Amino acid sequence: MNVTNAIIVEANVEMTTISLFIMPKATWLQETQCWRGGIYLQQSVSSATGVGILIIICYCFRRKLSFLILTRFWKKKSQTHKNIKVFLRDHEPVGIRRFSYSDIKKMTNSFKDKLGQGGYGGVYKGNLSDGFPVAVKILKESRGNGEEFINEVASISRTSHVNVITLLGFCFEFSNRALVYEFMPNGSLEKFIYEENPLMPICQLSSKALYKIALGVAQGLEYLHRGCNTRILHFDIKSHYILLDEDFCPKISDFGLSKICPRKESIISMLGATGTAGYVSPEVFSRNFVGVSYKSDVYSYGIMILEMVGGRKNINVKANCSSEVYFPHWICRCLELNEDLSLRSIRNEAEKEMMRKMIIVGLWSIQTDPSNRPTMGGVIEMLEGSVESLQVPPKPFLSSPPR
Numbered sequence: 001m002n003v004t005n006a007i008i009v010e011a012n013v014e015m016t017t018i019s020l021f022i023m024p025k026a027t028w029l030q031e032t033q034c035w036r037g038g039i040y041l042q043q044s045v046s047s048a049t050g051v052g053i054l055i056i057i058c059y060c061f062r063r064k065l066s067f068l069i070l071t072r073f074w075k076k077k078s079q080t081h082k083n084i085k086v087f088l089r090d091h092e093p094v095g096i097r098r099f100s101y102s103d104i105k106k107m108t109n110s111f112k113d114k115l116g117q118g119g120y121g122g123v124y125k126g127n128l129s130d131g132f133p134v135a136v137k138i139l140k141e142s143r144g145n146g147e148e149f150i151n152e153v154a155s156i157s158r159t160s161h162v163n164v165i166t167l168l169g170f171c172f173e174f175s176n177r178a179l180v181y182e183f184m185p186n187g188s189l190e191k192f193i194y195e196e197n198p199l200m201p202i203c204q205l206s207s208k209a210l211y212k213i214a215l216g217v218a219q220g221l222e223y224l225h226r227g228c229n230t231r232i233l234h235f236d237i238k239s240h241y242i243l244l245d246e247d248f249c250p251k252i253s254d255f256g257l258s259k260i261c262p263r264k265e266s267i268i269s270m271l272g273a274t275g276t277a278g279y280v281s282p283e284v285f286s287r288n289f290v291g292v293s294y295k296s297d298v299y300s301y302g303i304m305i306l307e308m309v310g311g312r313k314n315i316n317v318k319a320n321c322s323s324e325v326y327f328p329h330w331i332c333r334c335l336e337l338n339e340d341l342s343l344r345s346i347r348n349e350a351e352k353e354m355m356r357k358m359i360i361v362g363l364w365s366i367q368t369d370p371s372n373r374p375t376m377g378g379v380i381e382m383l384e385g386s387v388e389s390l391q392v393p394p395k396p397f398l399s400s401p402p403r
Contacts, residue, residue, distance in 0.1 A: 096157055097169035101176040108136050116188070120148045120256045125183065133183035134168060148256035149177050155232050155255040163220030165243060165253040184251060186244035189213060193239055193308050204311075207351035209248055214305045214358055215383050216250040217242055221301060222376035224252070225294045226263070233259045233268070233293075235284075236275050237300035239307060267291035278314055279303050282368050295370035298379070302365025305358050306331065328366060331359055332395045353387045360390045367396055 105111070107126035115123045121139040128134055139149055149172070156167040171178040186192075192205050205213075217237075224232040234255065241254040257274050268291060275284060281299035283292050303314050306328055314327045346352045361382050367373050372393070374382065382390055 096153075096167060097180075099169050099171045099178070099180065101171055101173045101178070104136060104138075104171045104176075104178045104180075107134065107180075111138070120254075126180075128168075133185075135181045135183045137179045137181070139177040139179070146177075149179075151258045151260075152179055152255045154260060155258045158228055158230065158232070158260075159224070161220055161223045161227070163216045163250055163252060164223065165251040181253070182251075184243035184253075185246050186248060188240050189242040189244060189250065189308075190239040192244075193311055194313070205248070207346055207354050210308050211351075211354040211358060211383070213242070213244070213248065213250045214308060214361075215380065217252065217301065217304075218376055218379045218383060220250070220252045221297055222380060225297070225376055229263070230260050231263045231265065231294065233261070234297050234300075235259060236279070237297055237304060238276055238279050239304055242304075267293050275300065281370070283370055293370060294375075295373050298365050298373045298376060299370075301376070301379070302362045302373075303328075306362035306366070309355055309358050309362070328363060328396050332363065332392075335359070335392050357383055357385075357387050357390065360387075360392060363396060364393045367393060 099107075104126075107128060108124045109126070111122075111124050113125040115125050115135060117123070121137050124136045124138065126134045126136045149170075153167070153170055156165065160166075165184075166182045167179060168182060169180040171180075193210075221234070221237070224234060232255075234252065235257040236254060237252070241252065243251045243253050245251065259268055261268050274280075275296075279300040281292075281296040284296055307314055310327055310331070312327060346355060361374075361379055364382070365373055365379065
């Protein structure tokens with residue numbers, strides 16, 4: 001620093017010092033801070049500018065991302081609408097009514113009476129214009145490309161069997177989709193078989209009633225597998241989807257996961273696991289098997305009728321004994337040791353035979369290897385035949401992942 005610059009700096013310092021004595025205190029403090037932290041203030045301004053630019057960039061990126069997500073959502077929605085529209089144009093079922101959404105709202109009294117929740121939407125009680133009672137399923141936003149709607153309409157519209165729910169009509173108005181079924185006054189089988197159902201006290205069915213329901217469901221599945229023009233695989237058989245009419249006649253419902261294939265084809269390919277954990281057959285989620293067939297429904301059926309006999313889920317994490325955790329293993333142990341199962345109130349020897357047949361059929365149906373499981377026709381023969389002719393199958397593995 002030369003002499004001239006030194007004099008100027010010194011003069012500036014002196015003038016600043018004099019000014020500090022004659023200015024107000026608040027201003028003095030502010031000026032002092034600014035003077036002493038000149039470099040700090042400059043850095044703060046630069047930092048603030050950088051943060052501001054970063055915020056603007058993030059905001060723009062977020063808006064662009066939101067736009068892309070929204071665009072993708074609408075494209076998917078439009079594709080879903082297109083898929084269903086093409087399906088209805090080419091395969092619209094004969095003899096099934098098409099309702100408007102206003103018709104659906106009117107028949108359900110604006111969705112006043114909810115009956116329950118299915119895999120793909122809520123179910124509401126309604127009445128047709130002539131007073132005929134119906135159950136209306138309102139499908140929620142599609143998780144696929146409208147596949148659940150197409151599956152339901154395509155599958156049930158092809159059927160006519162006393163043990164399969166009847167589809168009376170449907171609604172399709174862009175995002176508004178609904179299915180109209182015959183009404184089942186006794187609801188689902190689920191509420192009648194689990195003794196620890198918190199929703200309502202158990203209304204226990206007799207052993208004879210349970211046997212008739214098991215036989216009816218087997219007959220319905222046999223019809224789906226072999227009695228239609230095409231083979232229909234349900235892929236989600238469980239007590240929640242078995243509905244009961246006023247006479248407790250069972251009806252298979254909820255075909256949202258179903259697959260249709262030619263009758264001559266027994267193996268189908270699947271991209272991923274489907275169904276309810278605990279009821280899913282090993283071949284659905286394991287790569288150790290060649291493919292998936294109608295034997296997957298047989299497995300789910302076997303789990304269900306074992307639950308019907310035992311009045312409990314097939315997995316019981318609260319069991320006191322480890323051997324009782326997986327219900328089929330516990331049943332196998334009782335049969336091997338010839339122990340009294342004491343599962344339900346059995347009034348006579350005939351009912352005891354019914355329960356034993358259901359148990360043996362259930363254990364055969366859940367064999368890990370699909371080739372060891374019976375067909376549904378074989379299940380019917382075992383249920384209607386003599387219990388003495390039935391052999392106890394090998395102990396099944398715990399193969400289906402519990403929930």
